[in-house]
Amino acid sequence: MAKRKRQEGHSPKRAGTPLQRRLFAFCTGMSGFLVVLFAVLLLAFGINGSGREAAYHFVGGELSHLDNELSADLGRLSVQGIALSEQLSANADSFWRRAGMAAGDLQSQPQQLEPLLAAQVQTMKGMIGQARCSGVFLLLDATVNPALEGAESSRAGLFLIKTQPSAVDAVGSKLHYLRGPAEIARENGVELLGQWRMEFDLSEVDCFKEVMNQAREQPETPLSRLYRWSGRVSLKGNSGSGILLCVPLRSEDGTVFGVCGFEMSDRLFKLDYSPNSDAYTQAFAAIAPVEDGVFHIERGMIAGNYYLTSMRMERPLSMALEREGFFCYTDGSDRFGGLHSELKLYPDDSPYGEQKWALAVMLPQTVLARAVKGNSSYLLLIVLLLFGLSFVSSIFISRRYLRPVTEALNRIKSRDYGVTAPTPYVEINDLMEFLAQQEEARGQEVAAGRITGEMPPLFEQFLGNVKTLSKAERKVFDLYIEGYHAQEIAEELHLSINTIKTHNRRIFAKLNVSTRKELLVYLDMMRELDMIGKG
Amino acid sequence: MKRSAMAWVCALGIVLGLFCGCSDRDRPSPKDPVTLTMWHNYGGEMQKTMDALIDEFNSTEGKEQGIVINVTAISSSAELNESLEMIANSDPGAPAMPDICTVYPKVAIRFQEKGALVDLQEYFTQEELENYLPAFIEEGKLEDGGLYVFPLAKSTEILYLNQTLFDRFAQATGASQEKLATFEGIAELSQKYYRWTDAQTPDTPGDGKAFFTADSWFNLAQVGMVQLGDSLLEGESLDLESEKYRHIFETLWVPAVEGGIALYDGYSSDLSKTGDLVCSTGSSAGILFYGDTITYPDNRVEQVEYSILPFPVFAGGEKAAIQRGGGLMVAKSETRREYAAATFVKWLTAPRQNMRFIASTGYLPVTKQAFETDMARQIDEVEDGRVKKMLAAVTGMYEEYRFFTAPTFAGFDELGKDYERDFKALLRRQGESARSGTAPTVEEALAQLKD
Numbered sequence: 001m002a003k004r005k006r007q008e009g010h011s012p013k014r015a016g017t018p019l020q021r022r023l024f025a026f027c028t029g030m031s032g033f034l035v036v037l038f039a040v041l042l043l044a045f046g047i048n049g050s051g052r053e054a055a056y057h058f059v060g061g062e063l064s065h066l067d068n069e070l071s072a073d074l075g076r077l078s079v080q081g082i083a084l085s086e087q088l089s090a091n092a093d094s095f096w097r098r099a100g101m102a103a104g105d106l107q108s109q110p111q112q113l114e115p116l117l118a119a120q121v122q123t124m125k126g127m128i129g130q131a132r133c134s135g136v137f138l139l140l141d142a143t144v145n146p147a148l149e150g151a152e153s154s155r156a157g158l159f160l161i162k163t164q165p166s167a168v169d170a171v172g173s174k175l176h177y178l179r180g181p182a183e184i185a186r187e188n189g190v191e192l193l194g195q196w197r198m199e200f201d202l203s204e205v206d207c208f209k210e211v212m213n214q215a216r217e218q219p220e221t222p223l224s225r226l227y228r229w230s231g232r233v234s235l236k237g238n239s240g241s242g243i244l245l246c247v248p249l250r251s252e253d254g255t256v257f258g259v260c261g262f263e264m265s266d267r268l269f270k271l272d273y274s275p276n277s278d279a280y281t282q283a284f285a286a287i288a289p290v291e292d293g294v295f296h297i298e299r300g301m302i303a304g305n306y307y308l309t310s311m312r313m314e315r316p317l318s319m320a321l322e323r324e325g326f327f328c329y330t331d332g333s334d335r336f337g338g339l340h341s342e343l344k345l346y347p348d349d350s351p352y353g354e355q356k357w358a359l360a361v362m363l364p365q366t367v368l369a370r371a372v373k374g375n376s377s378y379l380l381l382i383v384l385l386l387f388g389l390s391f392v393s394s395i396f397i398s399r400r401y402l403r404p405v406t407e408a409l410n411r412i413k414s415r416d417y418g419v420t421a422p423t424p425y426v427e428i429n430d431l432m433e434f435l436a437q438q439e440e441a442r443g444q445e446v447a448a449g450r451i452t453g454e455m456p457p458l459f460e461q462f463l464g465n466v467k468t469l470s471k472a473e474r475k476v477f478d479l480y481i482e483g484y485h486a487q488e489i490a491e492e493l494h495l496s497i498n499t500i501k502t503h504n505r506r507i508f509a510k511l512n513v514s515t516r517k518e519l520l521v522y523l524d525m526m527r528e529l530d531m532i533g534k535g
Numbered sequence: 536m537k538r539s540a541m542a543w544v545c546a547l548g549i550v551l552g553l554f555c556g557c558s559d560r561d562r563p564s565p566k567d568p569v570t571l572t573m574w575h576n577y578g579g580e581m582q583k584t585m586d587a588l589i590d591e592f593n594s595t596e597g598k599e600q601g602i603v604i605n606v607t608a609i610s611s612s613a614e615l616n617e618s619l620e621m622i623a624n625s626d627p628g629a630p631a632m633p634d635i636c637t638v639y640p641k642v643a644i645r646f647q648e649k650g651a652l653v654d655l656q657e658y659f660t661q662e663e664l665e666n667y668l669p670a671f672i673e674e675g676k677l678e679d680g681g682l683y684v685f686p687l688a689k690s691t692e693i694l695y696l697n698q699t700l701f702d703r704f705a706q707a708t709g710a711s712q713e714k715l716a717t718f719e720g721i722a723e724l725s726q727k728y729y730r731w732t733d734a735q736t737p738d739t740p741g742d743g744k745a746f747f748t749a750d751s752w753f754n755l756a757q758v759g760m761v762q763l764g765d766s767l768l769e770g771e772s773l774d775l776e777s778e779k780y781r782h783i784f785e786t787l788w789v790p791a792v793e794g795g796i797a798l799y800d801g802y803s804s805d806l807s808k809t810g811d812l813v814c815s816t817g818s819s820a821g822i823l824f825y826g827d828t829i830t831y832p833d834n835r836v837e838q839v840e841y842s843i844l845p846f847p848v849f850a851g852g853e854k855a856a857i858q859r860g861g862g863l864m865v866a867k868s869e870t871r872r873e874y875a876a877a878t879f880v881k882w883l884t885a886p887r888q889n890m891r892f893i894a895s896t897g898y899l900p901v902t903k904q905a906f907e908t909d910m911a912r913q914i915d916e917v918e919d920g921r922v923k924k925m926l927a928a929v930t931g932m933y934e935e936y937r938f939f940t941a942p943t944f945a946g947f948d949e950l951g952k953d954y955e956r957d958f959k960a961l962l963r964r965q966g967e968s969a970r971s972g973t974a975p976t977v978e979e980a981l982a983q984l985k986d
Contacts, residue, residue: 114832145834154834163578163610174614181832182809191801192808194579194824198834239580271607281568281603305570305605 019405024398031390039383047379052324055371059283059326059339062275063361066285067341070273070359073132074229074264074345077245080131081261082223085247087123088138088260093252095119103251107142113156114181116140121188124160125175128262132272134242135161135178135263138249139200139208141256144181153203156181159235160190161263178238201236207246208259214351215248215256223247225350229357231289231299232266242266243287243301270303275361277305280371283363287343290358295319295329295340324372329362337369338362408432415439462522465511473510476503481523561870568601569875571634574608576615576861577896580823584895588888596882602875607633612861616642616948623649632866635876639861640677641941641948643684646864647677648945653865654681658877667884671901674940675862685880688889688898689860690820691938692754692846693928695803697829699839700813704728715814718759719850721747722786725795728813733794741970745797746790748806750817752958753951754857754941759783761939762852771944773954775985783849784984785977791962792969798959810837816846818859822897822925841921843928845936858938860898897922899929957984 095116096102101109106116120138128136139157148154159179176193177185179200185192202208207230215226227247234241242265249258275283288300295317302313315331322328322337329336340360346353363371404423408431411417417436422429469477479489490500513519563569577585589604597603608615608630619638621629623645632651646652655675656664659682664672667686675684694715704710708731714720725746733743749755760767763779774780790796797806802824803815810829822843829837846856863883865876882888886905893900893910894917900906910926917923941947961984968974975983 143834144832148834163614174611182805182830183832186799186801186805189800192805194804194826196808198830239583267609277570277603277605281570305603 020398020402023402024394027394027397028391031394032387035383035386035390038386042379051370051375052372055368056325058279058371059361059363059368062283062285063339063341063359066273066275066361067343067359070287071343073272074343077131077133077262077264078227078345080127081227081245081247084123084127084136084262085223085227085249085260087127088120089249089251091120091123092116092249092257096251103253103255103257106140106257107146110142110144110146110156113140113142113144114184117156117158117180118184118187120158121184124158125188128160128162128175131262132268133162133262134265134268135159136261137179137244137263138258138260140249140258141212143199150201150203153201155200155202155208155258157200157258158184159200159263161193161240161265178235195238195240197237204236205230205233207231207233207244211246211248211259212256215250218351219254221351223250225347227261227346228352228355229345231296232301240265240267242268264301266301269301272303274303274305280363280367281305282367283361286360286362287357288360290319290342290356293319295358295360297329326368326372327360328365329360330365335365336362337365404428459522459525462511462513463526468510469507473503473507476500477507480519481526561874563601563871563875565598565601568603569872570603570605571872571876571879572607572631573604573635574610574615574618574633575606575637576610576612577637578609578611581896582609584892588883588892591888592879592882597879600875600878602878604635604879612637612639619645634866634868634872635879636864636866637687637861638684638864639859639948640674640684640943641951643864644677644943644945644947646866647679647681647683651867652681652683653867653873653876654683655685655865655877655880656682658874659881663881666886666902666904668901668903668906670858670938670940674858677943684862684864685884686860686862686901687880687884688820688892688896689858689901690818690898691856691858691929691932691936692751692758692816693819693925693932694814694816694844694847695807695822695825696814696842696844697807697810697812697839698842699837700810700829704731704813707731715844716847717850718783718786718847721814721847722790722795725790726793727795729790729793729795741794743794744811745806746795746813748797748799748803748812748815750803750815750821751951751955752787753954754859755787755816756780756783756954756958757941758846758855758857759849759852761855762849764853768942771946771950773950775981781977781981784981786849788962788965788977788980792966792974794966794970796962798963798966800959810839814844819843819925819929820860820896820898822921823919825921827921841924843925845928845932854936856932856936856938858940893926895919895922897925 092103095112096105099109099112099115101112106112117138117140124136124138137157137159139155142156143151143154144156145151145154157179159177160175161178163174163176175190177190177196178193179197181198182192182196200208207228211226211228214228215221218226227245230244230246232241232243242263244263245261246259247261248256249260250256269287273285275285277283282304284302284304286295286297286300286302288295288297290296297313297317298315313331313334317329317331317336319340320328326337327339329338338361340358343357343359345357346355404425405428408423408425408428412432412435415435417432417439423432466477475493476489479492484492486500486504487497489495490497493500508514508519511519511522513522573589575585586606589606593603608618610618615636615638618630619636619642620626622632643652664682671686671689672682675682675686677683696712696715701710701712705712708727710724710727714724728746729743731743733741736742757767760777760779760783763782765777765779767773767775767780775784787796791798797803797812799806802821803812803817804821804824804826806812807815807825808828808830810831825841827839827841829839831837845854848854863880865873865880867873868876883892884901886900886902886909889900889902889905890909890913892898893905894913900910911930914923914926914930917926961980965974965980
């Protein structure tokens with residue numbers, strides 16, 4: 001019964017730790033240490049999987065690059081706009097002299113408008129070819145027919161646009177006619193656009209009047225202080241839109257008789273100032289006026305490969321600095337993240353110097369958050385998987401490498417020292433060989449009579465005493481032989497510990513031993529002589 | 536032992552698969568997207584529709600598949616063709632070839648000869664191609680039989696009539712609108728209109744107005760010859776010797792020399808906007824360029840109405856009209872870019888998208904479903920009255936007319952440009968001579984054109 005229990009794993013507790021457990025603990029500890037070391041090294045070298053630095057580098061880099069380019073282009077265009085104004089004004093002064101009139105007579109002599117405009121076409125065609133713009137315009141503060149309804153907001157002028165605005169002086173870029181007398185277009189071989197109108201309708205656009213009024217209020221201020229960039233406007237009846245550089249036209253006598261300038265359409269802005277889309281396809285640049293921490297994108301333009309102009313946002317974006325050093329731009333429903341920098345459009349002493357513009361590079365907030373988060377979760381997953389792998393391989397290694405050892409130990413226990421089935425380990429094989437040699441030597445000694453088999457008198461007496469044990473005491477004694485402890489014996493025989501202790505006292509007395517250790521010595525001797533179970 | 540080794544190999548494979556992902560380099564994906572450049576010629580009001588469609592693609596199908604369409608040029612066909620010519624000739628300063636471009640077969644053939652275009656049959660199954668009108672697919676097949684110009688929207692030529700001006704003219708002179716059914720009738724009315732307008736300012740002789748023009752005199756001559764049962768081309772050259780061509784030439788020459796026909800280098804819609812024309816033949820897709828007003832030199836704006844009439848026929852000829860309209864060509868590139876471009880082309884020409892484009896531009900659809908079913912059903916739902924009018928007229932023409940497509944060979948485009956330039960220059964010169972009293976005869980004029 002006891003033997004069966006032992007085979008079923010109910011063996012009594014033994015001192016020490018099983019070898020397999022120790023080996024497993026060692027392997028797990030070692031590989032775990034290596035994984036931790038790997039993780040620490042990654043962190044020490046800044047490899048934490050976070051994409052914040054990469055995202056910041058991208059957005060900041062694109063912003064810096066676009067800022068430099070756009071600032072230079074807008075600055076150059078402002079200078080060219082001033083030169084255009086000076087040239088057109090000079091042409092007009094020549095025209096007044098030839099026609100025997102003054103700039104102030106323009107509205108009273110509307111028949112002079114078309115010849116005056118015709119005289120300006122070549123200058124405008126020349127300037128539009130040199131400038132990085134989508135269109136050039138000239139607006140005179142007069143209308144050809146003051147008697148018409150709505151004449152107060154109708155102004156004569158010319159507006160030429162490039163249909164392929166990014167091409168500067170390139171073949172394939174033709175001029176089209178958006179505003180102006182049709183006859184001038186035909187004389188100059190310029191086709192009318194579908195949205196062509198003869199005159200400008202200013203009923204929905206304020207910038208022209210504002211620039212003329214400002215110039216009239218400051219007659220001594222040079223043109224270099226009087227130009228103004230409008231927010232994005234779409235002329236009435238026109239499907240396209242863009243920002244306009246407006247420079248007043250001033251004659252020799254100081255009369256402000258109109259406005260001229262260049263258009264940068266939102267299509268040109270998109271073509272020339274889109275951020276690199278290789279890393280983030282949804283990245284886009286935007287310019288817009290900034291007032292009180294609000295990015296007025298509804299008056300600005302956006303540029304990104306992913307976005308067409310029709311996807312323009314129509315509501316202002318509030319700006320707030322958030323964690324990770326990025327700004328959050330939101331209109332309440334859509335959220336974007338990115339960085340911006342101020343665009344300097346005017347000299348400090350310009351009357352428009354208070355008007356601030358900014359250039360921003362943005363991404364949808366969800367995209368930016370994902371980019372900032374990077375692949376740290378993947379990295380964590382890798383570390384956890386490495387831990388898991390080390391655990392599993394520790395189990396495998398401890399089992400695989402210990403199996404021959406436990407088998408060898410079992411063979412030693414059963415005194416099977418045969419060398420016909422060696423283990424993979426040299427040391428164990430040596431031990432087996434040694435034990436086999438000892439066994440052989442002992443057999444030879446017995447055969448030679450050096451070991452007589454005579455037992456010591458006390459042991460002989462002990463064996464005699466064993467026979468005096470009662471049946472119950474013998475059961476307890478047998479379990480001691482099996483290696484059981486007192487508590488385990490009590491459980492095995494369903495007796496109380498006190499009963500076992502009583503049995504112990506009697507057994508010790510009958511066997512004439514005083515301690516458990518002394519009893520175990522006798523038991524070992526019995527085992528050595530293979531007498532267990534035979535008493 | 537072997538089983539455990541296999542298990543380890545499998546486990547390792549799974550782990551590597553988890554980290555590396557299963558990537559297919561021949562296909563774009565949201566994590567590895569591709570951005571394609573596109574040029575198209577749908578400007579003005581048509582641009583809104585095309586922009587909206589591309590926006591929709593980028594935010595739906597394109598987003599799912601990692602395809603972004605980036606429009607980098609929107610210009611007229613002529614301007615796009617000039618840029619494409621530069622690319623084809625490898626001219627210095629030529630722009631980069633776009634991945635997708637709207638183009639006519641006569642231009643695409645230059646690229647096809649250089650092996651620079653994708654045969655789109657590789658990306659469409661036979662079943663998918665059968666959803667399109669066979670004639671439109673055939674038109675996009677070039678010399679080697681490959682499908683290099685995929686049909687997106689088609690058009691034909693029609694007669695635009697400023698009904699307001701014509702009614703005014705008819706009321707004063709008794710001119711009959713029925714005469715607009717033939718070119719001979721148009722020629723007669725052109726002379727009549729010129730004289731009538733000239734007579735309104737007796738103090739200024741010779742200031743009569745033109746009645747008619749054609750956006751393409753070359754197309755008119757081609758169609759005219761087909762109507763009369765002949766051909767303008769013999770092989771890859773013009774054949775101007777036949778009596779039938781002489782009749783066409785004479786029909787146009789007489790009113791043109793007098794001034795009743797406008798010889799303008801731009802589109803007829805330019806002249807229409809200022810009331811300098813009553814009717815013109817042009818592409819049905821040009822409807823949105825005509826507007827609905829006339830602006831006079833004193834800035835007065837008059838509201839006018841346009842009528843869309845079938846393409847006129849030379850007297851006694853067959854009712855025939857040209858079928859035109861380009862398609863989309865895809866530049867040869869790496870497989871994933873070609874695949875992405877083909878995916879976009881497939882999406883853009885699907886019946887739903889095709890009808891959306893048609894309903895707001897005036898083009899004709901290219902899929903059987905859109906052409907044969909959806910268009911007739913949706914004509915009433917079209918918001919723009921001009922487009923509705925045009926679709927109704929063209930649908931009627933498709934029932935009565937025979938349509939033919941211009942041939943495609945390498946020198947065809949150049950041939951057409953030369954004819955157009957020479958024809959207009961000759962008639963302008965002779966118009967000036969006639970006004971100075973030294974007009975040549977029609978034989979002499981024709982002989983000059985042949986030279």
